[in-house]
Amino acid sequence: MTVEWERRCERLLRAYPRSYRNHRGAEMVTTLLDMAEAGRRPSRGLAVHLVLCGLRERFRPPARQPLVWAGALLAAVLLGGFGAAAGTWAGWQTAASVPSDSELRALNAALTGMPAPAAVYREASAMKTPNALVRADGTSDYSAERVRAALVADGWRITSFEERTGYVLGNFTDDIEKAERIPMKSVSYTATRGGLKLQGDGDAIVNGDVMYGTEVWPRETAAVRPLTVAGVVAGVVAGWLLAVAFAFRMRDSGRRRGWAARAMSAVALAAAIVPGYSLYRDAYQVMLYAHGSPYPYIVYSPSDVIALQPWTAVSLAALAAAVIAVAWPRREPAASVIEGIALPDRG
């Protein structure tokens, strides 16, 4: 019973951070064994209590280090931004997938009657909606029946179809009054297929020049916005936990290594502010995006004017340097009596 309980205690204490176990683990096991020998039977409640206390300890920064609080707070906020981006991405994985380039080109060829390969542009809306636009300019005739038939044959349910007639001005030099009015027919159509939406338009000029553009994007699923929020929460918690754990590693790494790691961590956090800010702006736009999956639109993002990659690269490089500073193997001091009976470190 004692050996079994001792093993169980060691397992339960793994809820505590490693630095805490190294310091307190052995004496806590002794106390738990003393309790068991005195007749206090190990219970499920005690096990839950130990795990909860251990998890709580993981959130506690080292004492008397106010800068660690500031750093952990900043790390939590910044990782929240990255978590938001990850949550948004995960949310869109639950949406219908946009057809491949070849599928879109095939649809375009059937719509327009132009078999030549068309250009496909893939972009993301302000909500990170993955959308694809297939564009084709060329020479062809126009047939409403062909457009309808192509959409229906590809599995689309047409929700609107509108034709307009008009003209374009052509064959003029400097006097617009003398320009030739060339008749033109325009068409706009929308359709749905499963979780996808489609919107397209075309201009067909009587002389045979046609321009078509058809865009496809998925409907927003119920997961996108909640997962964005969940990503922020998970990022904040992870950022705080990682910063606290790293602070203990820095504290126990010796003076020179510790200060080198602190300096590199400060650089990493400072450089991450720029991408972090941009990611929060993006998350804000995701949450504010119009409901009902309207035609994909974009809004201003800080990443339009600030290149985020260099800042992210600097941050990651500084972080890697900080990790190396504390994790690089060094000569072990001679084992003491106490270390000899400390808990086996199983990570």
Added chain:
Amino acid sequence: MQEPTFLILTALAAEPAHGYGVLRAVEELSQGEVVLRPGTLYGALDRLTEQGLVVMDREEAVGGRLRRYYRLTDAGKAELATQVQRLRRNADAAAARLRLAFGGGPLAFGGGL
């Protein structure tokens, strides 16, 4: 100061004690009303050590088991004395009010305060 913290300081007032010794003493001092669990005890010991009220007295390794004994620092003794005075003052005040409420008669709990 919360009651478990007060009792832990009290348990260490007379002589150094190890983890289980403190748990047992707290239970005895509170006549079974306060039963600390190890996670709470060591969390409190961490906090009291950081505040300079408690310090490790010695370590013993017997039969492959580590025992650490803790004792009060001078600051810990002063803090406990302050708490005792505060509790006594409050208890005296409460007892005096109760005597008034009962018309100056003997208190139901025997006037032990």
